[in-house]
Amino acid sequence: xxxxxxxxxxxxxxxxxxxxxxxxxxxxxxxxxxxxxxxxxxxxxxxxxxxxxxxxxxxxxxxxxxxxxxxxxxxxxxxxxxxxxxxxxxxxxxxxxxxxxxxxxxxxxxxxxxxxxxxxxxxxxxxxxxxxxxxxxxxxxxxxxxxxxxxxxxxxxxxxxxxxxxxxxxxxxxxxxxxxxxxxxxxxxxxxxxxxxxxxxxxxxxxxxxxxxxxxxxxxxxxxxxxxxxxxxxxxxxxxxxxxxxxxxxxxxxxxxxxxxxxxxxxxxxxxxxxxxxxxxxxxxxxxxxxxxxxxxxxxxxxxxxxxxxxxxxxxxxxxxxxxxxxxxxxxxxxxxxxxxxxxxxxxxxxxxxxxxxxxxxxxxxxxxxxxxxxxxxxxxxxxxxxxxx
Amino acid sequence: xxxxxxxxxxxxxxxxxxxxxxxxxxxxxxxxxxxxxxxxxxxxxxxxxxxxxxxxxxxxxxxxxxxxxxxxxxxxxxxxxxxxxxxxxxxxxxxxxxxxxxxxxxxxxxxxxxxxxxxxxxxxxxxxxxxxxxxxxxxxxxxxxxxxxxxxxxxxxxxxxxxxxxxxxxxxxxxxxxxxxxxxxxxxxxxxxxxxxxxxxxxxxxxxxxxxxxxxxxxxxxxxxxxxxxxxxxxxxxxxxxxxxxxxxxxxxxxxxxxxxxxxxxxxxxxxxxxxxxxxxxxxxxxxxxxxxxxxxxxxxxxxxxxxxxxxxxxxxxxxxxxxxxxxxxxxxxxxxxxxxxxxxxxxxxxxxxxxxxxxxxxxxxxxxxxxxxxxxxxxxxxxxxxxxx
Numbered sequence: 188x189x190x191x192x193x194x195x196x197x198x199x200x201x202x203x204x205x206x207x208x209x210x211x212x213x214x215x216x217x218x219x220x221x222x223x224x225x226x227x228x229x230x231x232x233x234x235x236x237x238x239x240x241x242x243x244x245x246x247x248x249x250x251x252x253x254x255x256x257x258x259x260x261x262x263x264x265x266x267x268x269x270x271x272x273x274x275x276x277x278x279x280x281x282x283x284x285x286x287x288x289x290x291x292x293x294x295x296x297x298x299x300x301x302x303x304x305x306x307x308x309x310x311x312x313x314x315x316x317x318x319x320x321x322x323x324x325x326x327x328x329x330x331x332x333x334x335x336x337x338x339x340x341x342x343x344x345x346x347x348x349x350x351x352x353x354x355x356x357x358x359x360x361x362x363x364x365x366x367x368x369x370x371x372x373x374x375x376x377x378x379x380x381x382x383x384x385x386x387x388x389x390x391x392x393x394x395x396x397x398x399x400x401x402x403x404x405x406x407x408x409x410x411x412x413x414x415x416x417x418x419x420x421x422x423x424x425x426x427x428x429x430x431x432x433x434x435x436x437x438x439x440x441x442x443x444x445x446x447x448x449x450x451x452x453x454x455x456x457x458x459x460x461x462x463x464x465x466x467x468x469x470x471x472x473x474x475x476x477x478x479x480x481x482x483x484x485x486x487x488x489x490x491x492x493x494x495x496x497x498x499x500x501x502x503x504x505x506x507x508x509x510x511x512x513x514x515x516x517x518x519x520x521x522x523x524x525x526x527x528x529x530x531x532x533x534x535x536x537x538x539x540x541x542x543x544x545x546x547x548x549x550x551x552x553x554x555x556x557x558x559x560x561x562x563x564x565x566x567x568x569x570x571x572x573x574x575x576x577x
Numbered sequence: 578x579x580x581x582x583x584x585x586x587x588x589x590x591x592x593x594x595x596x597x598x599x600x601x602x603x604x605x606x607x608x609x610x611x612x613x614x615x616x617x618x619x620x621x622x623x624x625x626x627x628x629x630x631x632x633x634x635x636x637x638x639x640x641x642x643x644x645x646x647x648x649x650x651x652x653x654x655x656x657x658x659x660x661x662x663x664x665x666x667x668x669x670x671x672x673x674x675x676x677x678x679x680x681x682x683x684x685x686x687x688x689x690x691x692x693x694x695x696x697x698x699x700x701x702x703x704x705x706x707x708x709x710x711x712x713x714x715x716x717x718x719x720x721x722x723x724x725x726x727x728x729x730x731x732x733x734x735x736x737x738x739x740x741x742x743x744x745x746x747x748x749x750x751x752x753x754x755x756x757x758x759x760x761x762x763x764x765x766x767x768x769x770x771x772x773x774x775x776x777x778x779x780x781x782x783x784x785x786x787x788x789x790x791x792x793x794x795x796x797x798x799x800x801x802x803x804x805x806x807x808x809x810x811x812x813x814x815x816x817x818x819x820x821x822x823x824x825x826x827x828x829x830x831x832x833x834x835x836x837x838x839x840x841x842x843x844x845x846x847x848x849x850x851x852x853x854x855x856x857x858x859x860x861x862x863x864x865x866x867x868x869x870x871x872x873x874x875x876x877x878x879x880x881x882x883x884x885x886x887x888x889x890x891x892x893x894x895x896x897x898x899x900x901x902x903x904x905x906x907x908x909x910x911x912x913x914x915x916x917x918x919x920x921x922x923x924x925x926x927x928x929x930x931x932x933x934x935x936x937x938x939x940x941x942x943x944x945x946x947x948x949x950x951x952x953x954x955x956x957x958x959x960x961x962x963x964x965x966x967x
Contacts, residue, residue, distance in 0.1 A: 192605060199604035199822055210823065211601035214589035214776050215582055216900045247639050247778055248801065249818040255801045283800040380819060386604050388637055388778045388821030408798065410673040411638065411645045428639040429770060431778030431824070432589055433600065510606045 188508055195539050196512040197329045197358055197486045199380040199387055200529030202437075206385050209440035214432045222432065223424035225439050230421060232442030236360065237375065237393050238450070239367035244417040245438075246390040247431050250357035250378030253390035254280055256412035257353050257374040258323065261398050263406040264288040266320040269310050271295075271302045271335060274328035275515045276355055281323075287407055290317060298518065299331050299488070301481035304339035311347055320401075321351040326359040330515045332488035332524060333477045334363070341370040351398055357381055360391070361445065362457045362485040362528040373398040382453075382485070384444060384530040385437040394418070455571075457484035460527040460536055463567035467540040470563035471547065472554035476522050485528035488514075494552040496523040502546040509542050533568045540564045578898055585929050586902040587719045587748055587876045589770040589777055590919030592827075596775050599830035604822045612822065613814035615829050620811060622832035626750065627765065627783050628840070629757035634807040635828075636780040637821050640747035640768030643780035645673055646802035647743050647764040648713065651788050653796040654678040656710040659700050661685075661692045661730075665720035665905045666745055670713045677797055680707060688908065689721045689878070691871035694729035701737055710791075711741040716749040720905045722878035722914060723867045724753070731760040741788055747771055750781070751835065752847045752875040752918040763788040772843075772875070774834060774920040775827040784808070845961075847874035850917040850926055853957035857930040860953035861937065862944035866912050875918035878904075884942040886913040892936040899932050923958045930954045 194201050215221050226245075233243035246252055258280070262268070268289050270281040273296040284291045294306045302324065311319055322344060326337045337354055344352050353374040356365050360375070361382020367375055373395040380387035394402075394414060402415060416427035445453060461484040468475055468489050476488035491499065496513065500523050503509040514522040527536060540560045548557060584591050605611050616635075623633035636642055648670070652658065658679050660671040663686040674681045684696045692714065701709055712734060716727045727744055734742050743764040746755050750765070751772020757765055763785040770777035784792075784804060792805060806817035835843060851874040858865055858879050866878035881889065886903065890913050893899040902914040915929060930950045938947060 192603065194604065194606065196606050198819060199606065202604060207601040207603065207823075211597045213582065213597065214584065214592060214770070216584065216586050216589065216902075217777075218902075219900065247637065247642070249637050249820075251818045252637070252801045286800045286803070287798045378819065380604070380822075386821060386823040387607075387819045388824055408677045410676045411642045411802075413676070428641045429588060429768065429777045430639075431776060431821070432770075433776040434778055434821070434824075510609065512606075512608075 191508040193509045193535070193538070195526050195535070196510050197381070197524060197526035197528065198378070200384065200526060201531065202385055203441070203444060203530050205444070206437045206440045210386070210433045210437040212433070212436055217426065217430050217432055222435070225435055226424040226426070229435060229438050229442055230424070232446065233391060236442070236445060237365065237367045238369065239393055241367060241393050241395045242418055242421065243391055243393045244414055244421060245426070245430065246392065246412070246417070247388065247428070248390040249387060250376060250390055251279065252412065253376035253378060253392050254355055255283060256414055257376040257392050258284060259287055259407040259409050259412060260414045261351055261374065261401040261405050262289060262320055263404070265290055267292065267317040269294050269307060269319055269322045271307070271324040273300060273302050273331070273333060273335070274298050274325065275330035276325045276328055276357070280325070280355060284323065299333060299476045300478070301333050302335045302340070304336050304343060307340050308343045311343065311350065319347070319350050321353050323353045325355040326365065327363060327483040327485050329358045329486060330518070331477060332483045332486040333481050334483040335481070337372070338370055341372060345371060351401060358483065358485045358528060361453065364450070364454050367393050379434065379438065382528050383438065384441045386434065388431050388434045389438060457528060459533065459567065459571050460484070460531055461487060463533070463536045463564040464525055464527055464540070466567050467560040467564040470555065470559040471544065485526070487525045487527065488522045489525065490522045493554060494547065494550055496520055498550055499523055499543070499546055502549050503542055506546065506549070507542040509539060536564050536568070537561060581898040583899045583925070583928070585916050585925070586900050587771070587914060587916035587918065588768070590774065590916060591921065592775055593831070593834060593920050595834070596827045596830045600776070600823045600827040602823070602826055607816065607820050607822055612825070615825055616814040616816070619825060619828050619832055620814070622836065623781060626832070626835065627755065627757045628759065629783055631757060631783050631785045632808055632811065633781055633783045634804055634811060635816070635820065636782065636802070636807070637778065637818070638780040639777060640766060640780055641669065642802065643747070643766030643768060643782050644670055644745055646804055647766040647782050648674060649677055649797040649799050649802060650804045651741055651764065651791040651795050652679060652710055653794070655680055657682065657707040658711045658713055659684050659697060659709055661697070661714035661725060663690060663692050663721070663723060663725070664688050664715065664718035666715045666718055666747070670715070670745060674713065689723060689866045690868070691723050692725045692730070694726050694733060697730050698733045701733065701740065709737070709740050711743050713743045715745040716755065717753060717873040717875050719748045719876060720908070721867060722873045722876040723871050724873040725871070728760055731762060735761060741791055748873065748875040748918060751843065754840070754844050757783050769824065769828065772918050773828065774831045776824065778821050778824045779828060847918060849923065849957065849961050850874065850921055851877060853923070853926045853954040854915055854917055854930070856957050857950040857954040860945065860949040861934065875916070877915045877917065878912045879915065880912045883944060884937060884940055886910055888940055889913055889933070889936050892939050893932055896936065896939070897932040899929060926954055926958070927951060
């Protein structure tokens with residue numbers, strides 16, 4: 188049915204009407220006082236969302252642009268970095284680091300499993316190696332639905348004050364608490380089409396004083412992504428290059444909505460969406476791809492047996508206008524991924540699970556009692572409504 | 578007056594309602610068939626607008642991002658480049674080239690004057706120098722309203738087939754004919770908030786087969802701006818990183834509008850807007866900053882005597898809600914700039930000139946007969962309506 192699409196992919200995520208309408212306003216000049224006022228307000232809002240006093244800079248780019256900026260501004264050719272690799276995005280930051288001539292040591296885990304924080308400790312303390320300049324780690328691995336324990340990794344890093352902590356928070360910021368200052372994260376990259384409840388096109392990089400200190404001596408080449416330029420102009424509520432003004436309108440509005448909901452509610456909502464989704468998927472007899480203790484509140488990956496992941500997606504799309512994501516790279520056809528971050532409500536999970544049940548029935552899958560998925564999700568959701576819950 | 582802003586700056590430029598409303602649609606998944614269809618259509622439309630068979634790739638970035646991609650993908654550290662410098666943007670490409678370790682020879686002219694094509698010929702043929710790998714030149718210099726003669730420069734370059742021609746067409750594409758294939762331009766960068774009649778946030782890079790050949794051996798580091806990735810995915814109507822889906826909606830709609838108008842009409846409209854604006858400014862006794870034979874059809878810069886440029890802008894903004902641009906760098910306070918590119922009509926020029934006259938009267942400026950500016954602009958516009966006129 189036209190215009191009936193329901194997005195349950197891990198980005199772009201659904202966008203509230205008021206954000207879309209904010210974006211549809213006529214552009215204004217980016218050197219005007221009116222733009223400066225918006226810039227000042229969104230900069231403050233981003234600090235609130237990042238739970239930080241650090242600079243949070245805004246780029247016209249995708250999340251990958253944020254991560255590139257977050258890496259190349261603080262390092263020099265040949266510098267040794269540890270990169271956590273347990274999915275497509277971890278692998279991407281390793282490839283990016285190599286493209287820039289950094290010396291990369293991968294700290295790996297199987298796709299679908301979390302990184303082991305002890306492995307970072309061991310790699311940091313390995314003897315006879317070139318000193319490590321930075322650890323690059325993905326918080327919520329979008330390709331697998333695994334949440335890496337950035338808090339524990341950052342804890343080990345506190346014993347290595349010369350090492351920068353660079354975090355991909357692309358599918359965690361706005362969905363999962365990322366207390367930048369409390370965890371001591373030096374560089375945090377994210378993108379607008381995820382927890383921010385707005386369309387793609389803006390990227391964000393939070394930068395600590397320690398990272399700015401490293402910036403002074405870092406020699407990798409940069410111009411468009413030179414964060415020093417963004418920092419300097421941000422003090423005047425401006426940007427070095429023409430910003431996507433209409434996406435700033437959207438950000439301005441979405442941050443108002445997020446503030447209205449409050450950090451605690453946002454994070455507990457995502458926890459509940461995850462728990463309800465996982466309970467429903469298990470009740471349907473479908474294996475979850477990530478373990479319970481490392482499940483991302485933003486994305487649930489499902490690895491079905493006896494029924495084809497791609498067929499499930501096709502039926503959901505054709506019959507119910509619901510878009511879920513497939514697997515990437517070697518997981519193509521093996522998993523499907525349910526995005527539940529951003530502007531997603533309890534009702535959306537009930538809807539998605541009900542449609543998933545109907546799709547499974549249509550495909551002749553026998554491994555569940557019809558209604559069991561919705562019942563399980565509803566159990567989680569209604570449980571959270573009891574006094575004192577959540 | 579709120580919501581009454583009239584943009585007469587050289588970007589962002591005014592955006593048609595139907596483009597704004599297209600942008601306000603809910604996002605779709607960027608890996609979907611529906612997105613692929615949009616991508617296919619806008620890619621074709623961009624080739625039409627560039628008058629080329631070359632690839633025209635789409636980035637999530639500003640125009641500076643397009644130029645950075647256009648430079649770093651085809652060159653190696655230490656390569657010798659000639660950079661045309663007669664304004665802020667030429668200077669920016671020199672600085673960008675230096676930031677990436679290229680050896681830069683500036684081919685300069687005073688700000689407000691065009692580059693001399695003979696100077697490129699001489700610099701290309703200078704003896705005893707490191708061979709030149711690329712010439713980087715700005716077509717319409719946004720900071721001064723000067724149009725550089727890229728056609729003549731590219732003519733000289735035909736005798737140097739080993740040299741790449743890299744053109745900043747940020748304020749020319751969509752306003753001025755840039756026949757990429759006819760002129761033999763290897764790399765052409767532009768940005769969406771100019772002649773494209775849409776908001777900022779997309780950047781475009783046209784790449785010739787000769788440039789792709791240079792790409793194979795170019796060693797400057799790149800990842801987010803690695804155009805090979807964009808080229809590969811474009812063959813599948815996709816992008817390597819999440820594209821700003823809603824800005825693609827806007828581009829899709831604006832290209833429909835541009836096609837409806839037709840290239841000849843678009844370019845003659847901009848010629849007429851320029852001619853009318855310049856005639857009016859002269860009739861008001863205000864000196865034009867760029868000479869007639871090098872005046873950009875996109876922007877007219879005015880260097881007033883006996884009346885303050887910034888005061889004129891302030892009155893236009895406060896009393897009439899018209900935004901014009903000031904001077905940049907050392908031209909701050911010395912010129913103001915009237916943007917007349919993109920979604921700008923004859924009526925807008927009459928409006929802007931009428932308001933300019935009123936502002937001049939309010940400021941007590943005596944150098945003109947009231948009504949003379951509008952009369953001159955109307956003369957140009959009505960002249961163009963006579964049979965046989967352009």
